Amino acid sequence: MAFTFIRPIPTPEEILRAHPLPAPLARRKAERDRAIIATLTGRRRLLVIIGPCSAHDEDAVLNYTERLARVQEEVADRLVLVPRIYTNKPRTTGEGYKGMVHQPHHRRAPNMAEGIVAIRRLHIRALQATGLSAADEMLYPGNYPYLADLLSYVAIGARSVENQLHRMTVSGLDVPVGMKNPTSGDLSVMFNSVRAAQIPHTFIYNGWEVATTGNPLAHVILRGAVDRYGLNIPNYHYEDLIRTAEMYRERPLRNPAIIVDTNHANSGRQHREQPRIAMEVMYSRRNSPLLASMVKGFLVESFLADGCQSSGGRTYGKSITDPCLGWPETRKLLLKIASLV
Numbered sequence: 001m002a003f004t005f006i007r008p009i010p011t012p013e014e015i016l017r018a019h020p021l022p023a024p025l026a027r028r029k030a031e032r033d034r035a036i037i038a039t040l041t042g043r044r045r046l047l048v049i050i051g052p053c054s055a056h057d058e059d060a061v062l063n064y065t066e067r068l069a070r071v072q073e074e075v076a077d078r079l080v081l082v083p084r085i086y087t088n089k090p091r092t093t094g095e096g097y098k099g100m101v102h103q104p105h106h107r108r109a110p111n112m113a114e115g116i117v118a119i120r121r122l123h124i125r126a127l128q129a130t131g132l133s134a135a136d137e138m139l140y141p142g143n144y145p146y147l148a149d150l151l152s153y154v155a156i157g158a159r160s161v162e163n164q165l166h167r168m169t170v171s172g173l174d175v176p177v178g179m180k181n182p183t184s185g186d187l188s189v190m191f192n193s194v195r196a197a198q199i200p201h202t203f204i205y206n207g208w209e210v211a212t213t214g215n216p217l218a219h220v221i222l223r224g225a226v227d228r229y230g231l232n233i234p235n236y237h238y239e240d241l242i243r244t245a246e247m248y249r250e251r252p253l254r255n256p257a258i259i260v261d262t263n264h265a266n267s268g269r270q271h272r273e274q275p276r277i278a279m280e281v282m283y284s285r286r287n288s289p290l291l292a293s294m295v296k297g298f299l300v301e302s303f304l305a306d307g308c309q310s311s312g313g314r315t316y317g318k319s320i321t322d323p324c325l326g327w328p329e330t331r332k333l334l335l336k337i338a339s340l341v
Contacts, residue, residue: 007113012145012206019120021149025127032133032152033175037217039080040176040257040296046341047259047297048334049135049153049178051084053308053322054099056106058122060317061085062129064304067327069130071334078338082153083132084301087119088139089321090159097311097320101143106311106320116146123150138177141169142206151175155299156193158183158223158264167196168203172212178221178259178299185225185233185265187247194218194253219257220244221299224265232265236277238284238291245294261299263322271307271323274300275333282340298337302330 010018021029039047050068055061065083072081089099097103102110104118119136127133127150135153138144139160154173158180160166170177177197181190197218202211222244225233234240241258248256260266260281262274278298285292304317306326313320317327325333 007111009113009116012148015116015120015146016149019117019124021124022128025124026149028131029127029133029150029152032131035080036082036152036176040217040219041255043293045078045080046337047080047082048300048337049082049084049155049259049297050300050302050330050334051086051134052303052324053086053301053319054089054097055085055087055122056097056100056311056320057317058100058118058125060304061122062125064317064327065126065130065132065134067304067331069132071331072132075334075338078341079334081132081334083126083130083134084299085123085126085134086137086155087115087122088137088143090137090139090157092159099139101140116143120146120150123147138166138169141165144169144173145206148173153178155221156180161193162189164196165203167193168201168212169205170197170218171199171201171214172205172210173215174217176217176219177215178219180221180223180261181225181235183226183265185227185235187220187235187244190220191247191251191253194220195251198254216254219255219259219296220248221259221261222266223261223263223299224267226265232268234266234268234277236260236262236266236281238280238287241281241284241291241295242288245290248294256294257296258294259297259299260295263299263301269322271301271325272329274302274325275329275336278333278337279340282337286340300330300333301325302327302333
């Protein structure tokens with residue numbers, strides 16, 4: 001076999017015993033779960049999942065999240081803000097920084113045993129400092145138990161949404177899960193993924209035969225597509241949103257909700273386009289009762305500093321993966337969205 005077995009990984013039970021979630025934080029997380037679910041299933045507020053492309057620097061992420069918490073106080077009657085604390089990163093070619101779970105110190109060699117501890121510590125610290133429970137991407141379904149008591153939102157990426165184990169694992173979660181359209185842009189694949197997540201399954205998970213009840217809070221995220229020539233095709237325009245909403249109505253899915261990813265193929269990875277995209281979607285909601293009822297919010301990539309840098313860069317609060325909107329523009333965007341709710 002071409003495997004080198006480096007070190008054993010502690011079990012979720014071992015990690016949770018060593019790094020427990022204090023009871024007051026567990027209660028706060030439950031409050032946040034209720035608020036986020038009410039936003040996805042109601043019409044009074046919008047959900048904004050927002051933060052860096054990858055959480056590579058614990059201190060910078062906490063600084064960002066503390067700023068976000070102050071904005072949350074200003075817009076509490078209009079928006080529910082969920083920090084995007086993504087600690088697992090899929091890579092198109094397999095190269096590059098794969099997230100804090102791989103490299104708890106992004107300039108050092110991978111150490112996933114330490115990475116598991118680092119990502120749990122980061123999520124606990126963010127909740128403790130701000131009262132905002134966060135979102136993370138499920139890149140490795142088997143790792144979910146390490147953060148299950150901390151996450152209020154989970155995203156399934158464009159490269160994972162067709163995977164059977166991701167879909168079945170989501171069917172056992174009790175928090176909202178956004179299923180992105182695949183990079184091909186095939187919306188039927190995305191809707192099939194939501195359907196699979198919303199129904200019960202029996203399967204093998206982390207060494208057990210398990211049964212799930214289905215997750216009625218699974219929903220769609222539109223992130224744009226890439227055609228056969230590698231060109232970006234956005235899917236946030238009015239006609240795209242109407243067609244997605246109509247496809248929802250054709251299917252027996254619970255709690256229909258559309259989240260629009262303002263970056264990735266929707267922006268052509270031009271991160272400064274995100275405010276314009278969000279504004280277009282807000283005006284589309286105003287022009288259609290159907291969209292007003294189904295478009296529930298946004299997924300936005302932003303950090304303290306604008307743009308991105310190489311993984312060896314030393315600019316504080318600047319992404320080392322995809323470029324992100326800087327903090328001044330982020331704050332303006334959130335206040336503008338709130339003014340249009």
